[in-house]
Amino acid sequence: MEANVTLPLQKPVARHLPGDLAIWFFIAAELLAFCVFFAAYAFTRAKHVELFNAEQLTLDRNAGALNTILLLTASYFVVRAVQAAEAGLKDKVAPWLAAGFLCGSGFVAVKVTEYADKLGAGITLSTSPFYMFYLSLTFFHFMHVLLGLVILAILWFHARRGNYGPDNATAMNNLHSGASYWHMVDLVWIILFPLVYVLR
Amino acid sequence: MENLTHTPVPVDTRRSTLVWLALIAATLATWGLGEEGASGPTAVAALLAIAALKSRAVILDFMGLRHAPLLWKGIVLGWLALVCTLIALAYWKGMP
Numbered sequence: 001m002e003a004n005v006t007l008p009l010q011k012p013v014a015r016h017l018p019g020d021l022a023i024w025f026f027i028a029a030e031l032l033a034f035c036v037f038f039a040a041y042a043f044t045r046a047k048h049v050e051l052f053n054a055e056q057l058t059l060d061r062n063a064g065a066l067n068t069i070l071l072l073t074a075s076y077f078v079v080r081a082v083q084a085a086e087a088g089l090k091d092k093v094a095p096w097l098a099a100g101f102l103c104g105s106g107f108v109a110v111k112v113t114e115y116a117d118k119l120g121a122g123i124t125l126s127t128s129p130f131y132m133f134y135l136s137l138t139f140f141h142f143m144h145v146l147l148g149l150v151i152l153a154i155l156w157f158h159a160r161r162g163n164y165g166p167d168n169a170t171a172m173n174n175l176h177s178g179a180s181y182w183h184m185v186d187l188v189w190i191i192l193f194p195l196v197y198v199l200r
Numbered sequence: 201m202e203n204l205t206h207t208p209v210p211v212d213t214r215r216s217t218l219v220w221l222a223l224i225a226a227t228l229a230t231w232g233l234g235e236e237g238a239s240g241p242t243a244v245a246a247l248l249a250i251a252a253l254k255s256r257a258v259i260l261d262f263m264g265l266r267h268a269p270l271l272w273k274g275i276v277l278g279w280l281a282l283v284c285t286l287i288a289l290a291y292w293k294g295m296p
Contacts, residue, residue, distance in 0.1 A: 015269045016268065018265075034283075038283055046294035049294045065228070065231035068227045069227055072227065075262050076223075079220075079262050187263070191251055194248070197234065198230055
């Protein structure tokens with residue numbers, strides 16, 4: 001029997017990529033690099049399970065969790081900045097971006113104390129396969145956080161001038177591009193934290 | 201330079217706030233499992249599931265890919281599936 005039913009139509013949303021196509025190619029390339037890094041860590045661990053399990057316990061899990069919360073919160077604030085711009089609340093964009101920048105800076109501060117602690121204990125890239133991955137993987141991510149902060153600072157500078165609003169398509173495109181990059185940095189850490197600090 | 205027209209994005213601040221709170225709660229769950237010293241297949245599966253759900257929320261809600269062309273949504277969600285599968289495989293390989 002053929003049913004003649006009209007499905008309740010959802011409000012048609014024009015599917016589109018938030019931000020520039022170029023930034024999404026860049027994000028895809030970065031995600032691929034992190035994927036290779038994650039897999040290399042996990043498969044190297046499979047050969048040195050006891051070593052990885054033992055040395056993982058020397059990491060500061062509290063610092064890792066705090067940093068996850070800082071990045072998630074920074075991402076949330078950046079979302080609010082974009083939403084304020086979309087809604088035409090131009091004077092709200094800069095404060096939200098500044099709040100995101102502060103959380104991101106908090107991540108940097110926590111990470112620097114973690115590195116100081118490990119380097120102070122004489123740990124280097126050549127100490128063991130685990131520390132080689134811990135230092136290089138987190139530092140590779142750390143560099144992305146720094147670039148993300150530079151991007152947030154640039155967006156904040158423009159937001160202060162009231163550039164971001166639905167009436168300025170080019171500026172909105174830039175805001176979406178920068179925000180997408182920042183979320184990518186957050187996304188990668190969501191995998192990195194359990195992988196390096198918790199999974200055993 | 202192409203001429204851009206602004207495509208409005210659905211704004212739902214309440215949903216974003218709820219997603220953010222759920223992400224924080226999920227992070228505390230991951231941290232708690234770490235404190236417990238959880239290990240073995242069940243722990244790995246639970247931790248990977250939490251990480252995958254968190255990542256999915258960031259991809260769809262924060263990155264805004266829910267309303268992106270299906271190709272891009274597929275690329276990023278596909279990346280997530282690939283990463284989780286590779287990690288699961290490697291941990292399975294390392295099981296005693």
